[in-house]
Amino acid sequence: MAIAKAMGEAVERYCSAIYDPHAFRLAAWRDLSVPAVHPDLLEAYRTDQFDWPEFLWHPFTIETPVHWTRGVSLLTGREILLPAAAVYVPYHFHGATRSAFVMQPISTGLACGASFDEAALSGLCEVLERDAFTITWQSRLSRTRLAPETLPPSAKDLIARFNAVGIDVKLMDMTTDTGVPSILCVGVCDAATSPAVAVAAATDASPERALVKALDELAHTRKYAKHLMRYTPEVPVQVEEGHPMVKDQREHLRFYCPQSAKAFARFAWASPETVPFDNLADLSAGDASEQLREVVHNTASAGMEPIVVDLTTPDIAPLGLHVVRVVVPGAHPLYMGHGSRALGVSRLYDVPPRLGYRGLAAGGMDNPYPHPFP
Structure with missing residues (x-):
């Protein structure tokens, strides 16, 4: 496959x-x-x-x-x-x-x-x-988390593989007004030698396919981020300047490799609300x-x-x-x-x-930190 x-x-x-x-x-x-x-x-x-x-x-x-x-x-x-x-x-x-x-x-x-x-x-x-x-990232929306105990076996197996090597997987329902199942997947790691934050996402007519695809993509993203962490310099945080060093895919991923970068992404999994996986439309x-x-x-x-x-x-x-x-x-x-x-x-x-969020004011500024999407 x-x-x-x-x-x-x-x-x-x-x-x-x-x-x-x-x-x-x-x-x-x-x-x-x-x-x-x-x-x-x-x-x-x-x-x-x-x-x-x-x-x-x-x-x-x-x-x-x-x-x-x-x-x-x-x-x-x-x-x-x-x-x-x-x-x-x-x-x-x-x-x-x-x-x-x-x-x-x-x-x-x-x-x-x-x-x-x-x-x-x-x-x-x-x-x-x-x-x-x-929309989720630029608006800094804390999307509802998927209840882990309600996930299908196909996803639980993949998550267990991440957990076994010290990676905590956060899963959020980021479905928009289209109603097509969309899942945000974040891998968080505490090891200084590993990317602190890696992100993947997927949308599919089938919620289970979207979930499994997002987890597959997370593995790819983390592997690439780890390579960048090993062979490229850290990207500086320059909020006032608008992060001029973040110009392409590599810098977007490298920006979230240091442990300090967790603070910029934590909103993504901060929602106290959870939803059963079966609530997603199929x-x-x-x-x-x-x-x-x-x-x-x-x-x-x-x-x-x-x-x-x-x-x-x-x-x-x-x-x-x-x-x-x-x-x-x-x-x-x-x-x-x-x-x-x-x-x-x-x-x-x-x-x-x-979707029930306050969102951004017209003409206002969005998330001041770069996205971590590959």
């Missing part, structure tokens, strides 16, 4: 990197004569962020020239254009294409599966997972197609329309694999680099109150 997952990951990254930038249409949204995602739904940044020192990104407006590629709504089946930078990874903004730097290209929503629907379901769940995590009845319909419906009920792009290349298709990119305009994005975090997405401010 591990080999199959690794191969799928490699194939999805391969397919997402195959594109001709000169084949895309370069245009501002206002000049398009066909349906296209409105820039307001993809603008991640607040107006004041564009004045931050060394801020890389440009405002995305109806007048901004970007490259567009074709996608299909998973809700209605209609064709709709979306920025190529939201689809392909790595996406290179360079002078020859004259496309504006409007968003951080990242792999969220990329997926490989044995069928188109299986891949689309996986990609959509990853978008919802990262939406849930970033949307996994039926095959991948039926589960995809359920998750798309829930996403639409939260006010978002998922869009899919088929990235399967001609050399991969004969293998029976399907690679897609799912983009959900309006969902809160994951970002790398504390100075590139998204403060302009309405869900960051709207979702916490819907």
Whole structure:
């Protein structure tokens, strides 16, 4: 299974990197004569962020020239254009294409599966997972913990393996207004030679699959963090300066390796409330197609329309694999680099109150510490 997952990951990254930038249409949204995602739904940044020192990104407006590629709504089946930078990874903004730097290209929503629907379901769940995590982290929400005694045997076995080597596993229900099961998993260790905090998360139509996946991801994250701890220097805490040394995935993980970093993450598992695992909704009845319909419906009920792009290349298709990119305009994005975090997405401010939390004030500052997501 591990080999199959690794191969799928490699194939999805391969397919997402195959594109001709000169084949895309370069245009501002206002000049398009066909349906296209409105820039307001993809603008991640607040107006004041564009004045931050060394801020890389440009405002995305109806007048901004970007490259567009074709996608299909998973809700209605209609064709709709979306920025190529939201689809392909790595996406290179360079002078020859004259496309504006409007968003951080990242792999969220990329997926490989044995069928188109299986891949689309996986990609959509990853978008919802990262939406849930970033809202939780930036708003410093103490999400309800999962009662350990109610967990399924598959999870208890994995947790016992972590416990056996001195790692305490914290599990929280971070499901948002979409109602799709989303689980936050934190591994905490007291050993000075081991990462103090490591984080993983997962969203799935099946709560048990989400839980097991989050625990699997935690093992990967901790292994990588331990490698970084051994071979890279400690990342300084620079709250007033905005943590300029936290620029990519490595620094985000390395920041939480020292024992002192526990203080910055403790809110994540601080809730006194617990919930039985069985309280999580189970949307996994039926095959991948039926589960995809359920998750798309829930996403639409939260006010978002998922869009899919088929990235399967001609050399991969004969293998029976399907690679897609799912983009959900309006969902809160994951970002790398504390100075590139998204403060302009309405869900960051709207979702916490819907879930019963106070949340952030519009225009206020978010969590002053970088996220630990890999």
